[in-house]
Amino acid sequence: MAKKQPSLLEFQRRFPDEASCARFLFERRWPDGFVCPECGGTRSCLLKSRAYTYECVACGRQTSVTAGTVMHRTKLSLTIWFWAAHLMATHSNGMSAQQLKGQLGLSYSTAWLLAQKLRRSMVDPEREPLEGVVEVDQTEMPFRADNSFFEITKTGKMIVIGAVEVINHATGKAQKPKALGRKYLDTLSGRIRLAAIPSNHAPHIHAFIKANIAPGATLITDGHASYLGLADYRHDPRVVGNMAAHIPLKWIHRVFALLKRWSLGTYHGLRRQHLDTYLNEFVFRYNRRFYRHVSFETILGLAIHRSPVSYWDITGQQNPRKDAPTPRRNSRRRKTVEGMRQDGAAPVRHAVSPLEIGDQ
Ligand SMILES: [Zn+2]
Numbered sequence: 001m002a003k004k005q006p007s008l009l010e011f012q013r014r015f016p017d018e019a020s021c022a023r024f025l026f027e028r029r030w031p032d033g034f035v036c037p038e039c040g041g042t043r044s045c046l047l048k049s050r051a052y053t054y055e056c057v058a059c060g061r062q063t064s065v066t067a068g069t070v071m072h073r074t075k076l077s078l079t080i081w082f083w084a085a086h087l088m089a090t091h092s093n094g095m096s097a098q099q100l101k102g103q104l105g106l107s108y109s110t111a112w113l114l115a116q117k118l119r120r121s122m123v124d125p126e127r128e129p130l131e132g133v134v135e136v137d138q139t140e141m142p143f144r145a146d147n148s149f150f151e152i153t154k155t156g157k158m159i160v161i162g163a164v165e166v167i168n169h170a171t172g173k174a175q176k177p178k179a180l181g182r183k184y185l186d187t188l189s190g191r192i193r194l195a196a197i198p199s200n201h202a203p204h205i206h207a208f209i210k211a212n213i214a215p216g217a218t219l220i221t222d223g224h225a226s227y228l229g230l231a232d233y234r235h236d237p238r239v240v241g242n243m244a245a246h247i248p249l250k251w252i253h254r255v256f257a258l259l260k261r262w263s264l265g266t267y268h269g270l271r272r273q274h275l276d277t278y279l280n281e282f283v284f285r286y287n288r289r290f291y292r293h294v295s296f297e298t299i300l301g302l303a304i305h306r307s308p309v310s311y312w313d314i315t316g317q318q319n320p321r322k323d324a325p326t327p328r329r330n331s332r333r334r335k336t337v338e339g340m341r342q343d344g345a346a347p348v349r350h351a352v353s354p355l356e357i358g359d360q
Pocket residue numbers: 036037038039040041056057058059060061
C-alpha cells in the first residue's frame with residue numbers, strides 16, 4: 001500500500017547537484033513563480049553574489065530559497081542536507097550521527113549537528129490533546145552525560161512520563177470509558193506523548209497531563225499519589241500491588257519498552273541535554289508508524305516554516321561572540337553560486353528568469 005521509497009542512489013540521481021536542489025526549493029516556495037514576500041512583486045533577478053537568492057525588481061528585497069528552512073545560512077551543500085534528510089526519512093528508526101557520518105562521508109561533529117538540526121523538525125505539528133481513555137505512567141531512562149560509552153560514573157537516569165490513547169480494536173476509534181476498575185480488553189494503542197520531568201512530584205505530573213490530555217478524559221494510572229487532585233479528569237487508578245504493572249498499563253509499558261530499545265539501538269543511549277529532541281522524534285515516528293513515510297521535506301523544515309536553529313540553541317550554550325563586533329583582518333567570504341566570494345568584491349548581477357538557475 002505504501003509507496004516504495006527511492007533508494008539513496010535513486011534519490012541522489014534526482015538531486016545530483018546544488019542546482020537541482022535549489023530548483024526544487026524554488027518550486028516549493030513559489031509554485032506559481034516568484035512572489036516578493038515584501039511587496040508582492042513578481043519580477044526578480046537571481047543574484048550571482050549570494051547563493052540561490054532572488055532580488056525583487058520592484059523593492060530590492062532579497063529572498064533566499066533556503067529562508068525559513070533548516071538549511072538557511074548553512075555552509076554545507078544543499079545536496080548534503082537533502083541526502084541526510086532522505087536517510088533520516090526513509091530509515092524508520094532514524095539515523096544517528098555516526099550512521100550519517102558513514103553514509104555521507106562527513107566529520108563526526110558536522111554529522112552530529114546536521115542530525116540534531118534535522119531532528120528538530122520532527123515535532124508533531126498537530127499536537128491535538130489525547131482523548132478518551134488514556135494510560136499514563138512514568139519510567140526511568142538511562143542517559144549518558146557525554147560521548148563516553150560504558151562509563152558508569154558518567155551515566156544517570158531521568159524520569160520520563162508518557163501517555164497513550166486506548167483505541168477499541170473492533171471500531172478502530174477511541175475506546176469509550178467504562179465503569180471504574182473494569183477491564184479494557186481487545187484494545188490497540190493510539191497516539192502517544194512523552195516528556196522528561198525533573199521529578200515525579202504532583203506539579204510536574206499535573207503540568208504534563210494538562211498540556212497533553214483533553215479535560216474529561218479517563219486516566220488509567222498505577223494510583224501514585226501524584227495523580228490525585230486533578231479536577232478536570234476522571235481518574236481510574238489500577239492498584240498494581242503484586243500484579244506486574246504491564247498488565248493493567250499494557251500500552252504505555254509497550255511504548256516505554258520500544259523507546260528504550262530504540263534509544264539503545266539507534267543512539268547507543270541518549271544524552272540528557274538532548275532528551276526532549278529525541279523524545280519528540282520518537283513520538284513523531286510512533287504516531288506515524290502505520291504511515292512509515294515521513295517526507296524528507298518535513299525533515300528539512302519545508303512543510304512548516306520555522307526559524308532556523310543555531311549550534312548555540314542546540315547545545316544550550318551562550319554564543320561567546322554574540323553581539324560582539326567581529327574583528328576581521330579580511331572581509332567576510334560568502335558562499336555564492338560560483339563558489340566563495342570575498343565581501344566587497346563587485347557583485348555580478350544578471351537578470352534571468354528564476355528557472356534558469358539550473359543552467360548557470
Ligand atoms: Zn518586492
